[in-house]
Amino acid sequence: MDIKNFVLENEAHVRQNKRLYKILDFLSVTLFLLLVAVLLNIGDLFKLIPFLEPYVGLSPDIPFFQIRYDTIILLFICAGVTYAALYLYRRYRSKIYIWVGKVPPKDENSFDIMERLHPELKDRLRTAYDNLEDNNVIAADLKQQISKDIEGISGKELMNKKKARSGAIAVAVSGILLLAIFFTGFTSPIDPASEITRRLPDFSVDRPDVDPNNNTTVNESASSVAVGTPPISEDPGIDIDVTLPPGSGFGPGELLNESDNKTFEPSKYYPPESLSSTHFYDTLPEGYADLIKNYFEKLAETS
Structure with missing residues (x-):
């Protein structure tokens, strides 16, 4: 078997596997965060945002599938948080492991994985690949032996099946639970929006002349009259004449005098x-x- 083609195929498989691991990690973390956010009703916090408040609790018209607009917004937020967290983790992974007192894992390439799976190829496969252009006796003999040893070895062996299986299970479990929530509408009784609103300081202005218990005027020195209550008398036992004197005001007859001089003309008949x-x-x-x-x-x- 050609050594160069074998190594190039292995490198392609390793790149595909790493891409698959990243996708599974991204989906599993995103769906898990979304599951927690939906169960805790984090989407209700959008009620505190004016331009998002009208969409809270509403959902698109999709038959047999209840996914609210605030859940869709949460999905994008969880995806952004997951992407940022995974990016920072991969960039500072070595420093994080050193900080917690552990040895950073080695980023294996195709040679490392193949030599780990097949110890008989250790150092020999890499040496043969590095000396493909050499035609001396030692290099030719090594290449011939390696060509026989790699016969029947498939690049599919390079996949970390345990890692891929755990990622797929995490995605499947989180996805099934989310679908169950979307179909049934089940959530926890937690209401974070009301809790935050309750804990916010009250900015209402306290009026010194108003009793907060019964909303009545407590300032005795202030004189005020309730609307609709006539000021008949403030002293008990004293009667006040409230009748109008003769000739004051207009009677109903005076209002109708002008209209009595006119004759009534009925409207024309229309079929x-x-x-x-x-x-x-x-x-x-x-x-x-x-x-x-x-x-x-x-x-x-x-x-």
Whole structure:
């Protein structure tokens, strides 16, 4: 088997596997964060944001599937947090392991993985690949032996099946639980928005002349009159005459004197057919057609 093609194929498999690991890590962490956020009703916090408040609790019109707009926003937020966390972890992984007192894991390439899986190729495969252009006796003999040893070895062996399986299980479990929540609408009774609102300081202005217990005026020196209550008397036992003197005001007869001099002129007669609307009869409310027709027939008879 050609050594160069074997190594290039292995490197391609390793790149694909690493890409798969990253996708599984991203999906598993994102779905887990979204699951926790949905269970704790974190989406209700959007009620405190004016331009997001109208969408809280509403969901797109999707049959048999209840996913709210605030859940969709949470999905993007969880995805952004996961991406940032994984990026920082991969960039500062060595420092993190050193900080916790552990040895950083080695980033294995195709040679490292193949030599770990097949100890008989240790150092020999790498040496043969580095000396592909050499034609001396030692290099030729090594390449010939390595070509026989790599026969029947597949690049699929380079996948870390345990890591891929655990990532797939985490994605599947989180996804199934989220689907169950979306279909059933089940969440915890926790209401973080109300809790935060309750803990916020009260910015209402305290009025010194208002009793907060019964909302009545407590300042005795202030004189005020309730709306709608006539100021008859503030001293008990004293009667006050509240009748109007003769000749004051306007009586109903004076208001009608001008209209009594006019004669009543009835309006002209119009046949009901000229005032009827075809469109009206075509759009009668369902169940009331006979009642409305009967009403207008009686009206035409008496006009």
